[in-house]
Amino acid sequence: MDRRNDKRWLVPFGELSPVRQFVLVWLSFLLPIVVWGIVSYVPFVWHPLMKISDPGGVSYFSRDGLVEKKVFEAENAKMQAAGTPLAHGTPANPVFLPAPHEVAAAFYNSFTMPPKRKGEKWLHESLWQSIQVIFWGFTISSLFGVPLGILCGSFQFFAKLTEPFVDFTRYMPAPAFGALAVAVLGIYDPPKIAIIFIGTFFQQVLVIANTTRKLDTSLVEAAQTLGADRKQVLFRVIVPGIMTDLYHDMRILLGWAWTYLIVAEYIGASSGITYFINQQAKYRIYDNVFAAIIMIGILGFTTDRILDWIGKQIFPWQKTSKPGLIRAISLARQRRRQEVVA
Numbered sequence: 001m002d003r004r005n006d007k008r009w010l011v012p013f014g015e016l017s018p019v020r021q022f023v024l025v026w027l028s029f030l031l032p033i034v035v036w037g038i039v040s041y042v043p044f045v046w047h048p049l050m051k052i053s054d055p056g057g058v059s060y061f062s063r064d065g066l067v068e069k070k071v072f073e074a075e076n077a078k079m080q081a082a083g084t085p086l087a088h089g090t091p092a093n094p095v096f097l098p099a100p101h102e103v104a105a106a107f108y109n110s111f112t113m114p115p116k117r118k119g120e121k122w123l124h125e126s127l128w129q130s131i132q133v134i135f136w137g138f139t140i141s142s143l144f145g146v147p148l149g150i151l152c153g154s155f156q157f158f159a160k161l162t163e164p165f166v167d168f169t170r171y172m173p174a175p176a177f178g179a180l181a182v183a184v185l186g187i188y189d190p191p192k193i194a195i196i197f198i199g200t201f202f203q204q205v206l207v208i209a210n211t212t213r214k215l216d217t218s219l220v221e222a223a224q225t226l227g228a229d230r231k232q233v234l235f236r237v238i239v240p241g242i243m244t245d246l247y248h249d250m251r252i253l254l255g256w257a258w259t260y261l262i263v264a265e266y267i268g269a270s271s272g273i274t275y276f277i278n279q280q281a282k283y284r285i286y287d288n289v290f291a292a293i294i295m296i297g298i299l300g301f302t303t304d305r306i307l308d309w310i311g312k313q314i315f316p317w318q319k320t321s322k323p324g325l326i327r328a329i330s331l332a333r334q335r336r337r338q339e340v341v342a
Contacts, residue, residue, distance in 0.1 A: 040099035047091035057084030137196025145204035153212025170202035187268035195264035
């Protein structure tokens with residue numbers, strides 16, 4: 001049977017129907033939300049606190065305040081013994097775990113309600129500043145890292161000259177250069193961009209060099225046999241030959257740049273989405289904290305999906321690519337079944 005027509009869900013190297021793919025993609029997002037909702041809305045799952053609706057005779061209880069269940073029960077025992085009114089409340093989670101509907105409301109409120117303090121930036125302003133840091137850090141890294149990686153993968157001269165030092169430096173944590181970046185570049189965006197650059201450049205060189213080395217050397221040998229010089233081999237054989245893998249490498253490396261964003265924005269003056277998250281946590285508005293964190297994920301994921309779609313338009317032959325061995329086995333099994341039926 002052709003693997004594309006196999007009705008089983010689990011087939012090694014098999015293909016799922018578009019409907020099943022659609023269902024599974026949405027389940028990958030819905031399942032975590034369902035778990036989050038169960039923890040938030042079902043009292044007996046995990047509600048370690050009590051939200052006070054009526055403080056009763058307990059002097060230090062306040063309406064809508066949160067106290068531990070043990071403390072709530074102990075105080076009510078004292079009130080019952082003293083014959084004073086009991087406190088009343090409902091099970092609740094800590095303030096740092098808002099419910100899904102609260103975070104959903106925060107998405108809207110963060111864009112419509114002004115900041116608490118004058119001079120603080122709105123969420124969209126903080127996001128835009130962070131996006132600029134990511135863009136410039138990754139762009140500058142790519143301008144140097146991509147050509148150097150291709151040269152290292154193509155010519156042993158460049159590999160031996162640069163890769164040992166690059167391999168040595170990549171183990172140094174990018175945040176360790178924070179103080180030096182501030183001393184050299186100031187306290188605003190340049191040191192943050194530098195941290196993104198440091199966090200991605202050295203990995204970029206090694207990843208792209210390794211991708212370049214995977215090119216089928218018979219293509220290079222054929223070009224040389226036909227009289228191509230070094231420049232022609234590099235720009236007409238090697239670069240076009242690795243372009244698809246290089247594009248996917250850049251998508252992955254862009255994700256690495258996003259992971260360095262929070263660390264980078266701690267360097268120098270507070271700014272960007274990191275500053276917004278810290279300020280909201282300081283005010284104990286954790287639904288805004290969750291909203292901002294999820295917004296980062298949405299931006300990164302959306303960017304990756306757009307790049308994936310663009311890649312499929314640029315390299316359409318990858319849409320239907322299938323390992324030759326698996327295809328051969330599939331055809332062999334199909335012929336065998338036809339012979340048995342005959």
